[in-house]
Amino acid sequence: MTKLQVRAFLYQLGCFAILFISIQFLLAKYTNLTGFWIPFTAFVVGTILSPKFQAAKTKDGEKLFMSWLFIKGIKEIG
Numbered sequence: 038m039t040k041l042q043v044r045a046f047l048y049q050l051g052c053f054a055i056l057f058i059s060i061q062f063l064l065a066k067y068t069n070l071t072g073f074w075i076p077f078t079a080f081v082v083g084t085i086l087s088p089k090f091q092a093a094k095t096k097d098g099e100k101l102f103m104s105w106l107f108i109k110g111i112k113e114i115g
Contacts, residue, residue: 039092039099041092041099041100041101042092044090044092044101045090045091045092045101046090048088048090048103048114049087049088049089049090052087052088052090053083053084053087056082056083056086056087057079057080057083058079060078060079060082060083061075061076061079064078064079085106086106088103088104088105088106088108089103089104089105090102090103090114091103091104100113100114101113101114101115102114
């Protein structure tokens with residue numbers, strides 16, 4: 038794995054973890070879900086809402102790209 042692929046993986050993992058933990062907390066506090074439904078629902082919602090990062094080789098070298106549900110198109114990250 039290249040440096041940018043590792044960075045993309047860590048960004049994606051970090052964003053998912055933040056969303057998963059926050060959604061799990063909100064579900065436990067404000068809904069009547071119990072048991073494994075809380076983490077299962079948080080997993081599904083976090084997977085759908087978290088941004089997707091990918092390292093790709095271009096003619097200018099390897100670059101990091103991001104795609105997100107709330108942003109139109111694909112954005113290049115620094």
